[in-house]
Amino acid sequence: MIEHVLLENITPAGVRSLVQDLDGAVDGDVIVIRMPYNDGGDVEAAIDVLDSILETKAEVWIEIDRYVASAAAFIYCWFFFKPMEHVRVRTLGERALIIYHRPRMCISDHIAFLEHLNEGDPYHKYLRHYTELFDSLFDLVLSSFGYEENNGSPLTKDGTDYTHQLHHMKLAYYANQDCIFPA
Secondary structure, rough: EEEOOOOEOHHHHHHHHHHHEEEHHOOOOOEEEEEEOOOOOOOOHHHHHHHHHHOOOOOEEEEEEEEEEEHHHOOOOOOOOHOOOOOHHHHHHEEEEEEEEEOEEEEEEEEHHHOOOOOOOOOHHHHHHHHHHHHHHHHHHHHOOOOOOOHHOOOEOOEEEOOOOHHHHHHHHHOOOEEEEOO
């Protein structure tokens, strides 16, 4: 059994040996990926991990503890909501939280989402691709929670419109806000 702990965040350097182990695995290998208290991080590094998990010959256990956010949440949700025979996902200890949001570019304390970038920006194509992946997975998550298109219609009572909680979650996500739900 090979164990990798992605503590706090996901970086290209932090996942390099994990990706190598996944890519070099043979039938019968077991690789455990632990992501305790993970704030997410580099989306491209997370996609490298995802791609390697999809292609590996090893059995993979993905374990989270307390919370995972952003890129780490993407990895966990991918395999939780798109199960594969060779991948197990689980939480350790107490129930964990998923903090899921659209990919973004960060510079210092400033962030920009896809719609903030001009099409000529060198990061536009990169961010568009990853945003499409995250959005597609989010729509699957929302659907698994029971979201239907008619959830977009408000409930009116005494002259007040009430938004369905899943529609509110969808509106928040597509407005570039964090969505938090239990694992």
